[in-house]
Every structure is written in C-alpha cells, then in structure tokens.
Amino acid sequence: MAELNTGDGGGGKKGSKKVRSKKQNSKVDLTAMVDLAFLLITFFMLTTSLSKPQSMDLGLPDKDDDPSKNKDVKVDENRTMTLLLGDNNxxxxxxxxxxxPKIAPKEMAYGKEGIRQELLKQRQAVVEYTGNKDKGLIVIIKPSKKASYKNLVDILDEMAIVDVPTYAIVNDYTPEESKLIGIPNAGGPAAPADASADAATPAP
Known part of the structure; x- marks a missing residue:
C-alpha cells in the first residue's frame, strides 16, 4: 500500500507543503494458506485410514487338476454341524x-441371538465330548442357489467371531436337504435373472 508523507520540501515558498508518495514492497500473508494446507492434510489422512478395505482370511485347499486323487475325509458326526442357507434369510x-441327526433340523435366525448362541453352545459341547481343543466343532455351510451373498458373509463373520476352528463352504445338496430348505435342486446353478421374463415374453 502506498504511503503519503507530508513535510517541508526545503525549497519553494515559505510555509508551503509538498506531498510526496513513498512506495513500499507488497507483502502476501500466507498464514491462512498454511492453516488450510494443514487442514487438508489432516482430512486426507483421516479419510485414508477410515477407508481401508476390510478382508477376511480364508483357508482354501490346493488346486488339484486330477480329481481322482481326491479322497473322502471321514469326520466324526458328533462334531459336525450343517447350515443350510435358503432364500428370504x-x-x-x-x-x-x-x-x-444328533440334533434334529431346526430353523435358526442370523445374529448374536440366533446362530451365534448355537455355535457357542455346540463348540463347548464338542470340546467336552472330544476332550481335546484341537478336535473342535466342524461347520459345513451350504448356501443354496437362492441364498444371498449377505447371508453367506454374515455366516462367515460368525465363524470368525465364535472362532470356529474348521468350516467349509459346500454347494452339494442332497435331495433330502433340498426338500428341507424348500428349494428344488438347491445346490444347482441359479437361473438367470431375466430367464422368466424371456420365457413370458412371446416371440414377435
């Protein structure tokens, strides 16, 4: 900003005043910019830490190109729990x-008031039965072709929460299990979403 200084000029008529302008170097205050930069850095650091992808470790068998080498594994039926996932939760x-069955088929609800309590109960019962913590509960999860991904993820979360030592995802349904869940050929491939619409629409 320019300054106006008034004073005696040293020449000219006595008592007269001469106005001179004195130029100063312009300055830019960067304090606000520094504050804004720190706010942005803090914001991006927080959002980055909050948006970390969450994943679950799954133990998968080694790929074997020769299925004839696969052998059936015998397990104690007293240690085995089977979960059948149908449609509509x-x-x-x-x-x-x-x-x-050691325990007859029954309807179960998702969440801590349903399947979680049953898992905790059976896990303890199996350890008491075997007398060995290394030989714990075995859970076979059978999602049907109409089960939702959310239901499967919820069950996998329960496996982690309850700390079930051994579990497997199997889509092989017996006819009796398909009848029990009320879905014909429950373990078969799901029909395309638009298959029924295509079948209902007459050809032009």
Missing part, C-alpha cells in the same frame, strides 16, 4: 447326519 441347522 432362511437358515436350517442340524448336527450329525440328516438321516440320523
């Missing part, structure tokens, strides 16, 4: 073999 649970 439907879930059935039974222990042992379906033909001769």
């Amino acid at each position: 439907q879930m059935k649970m039974y222990m042992g073999l379906l033909a001769t």
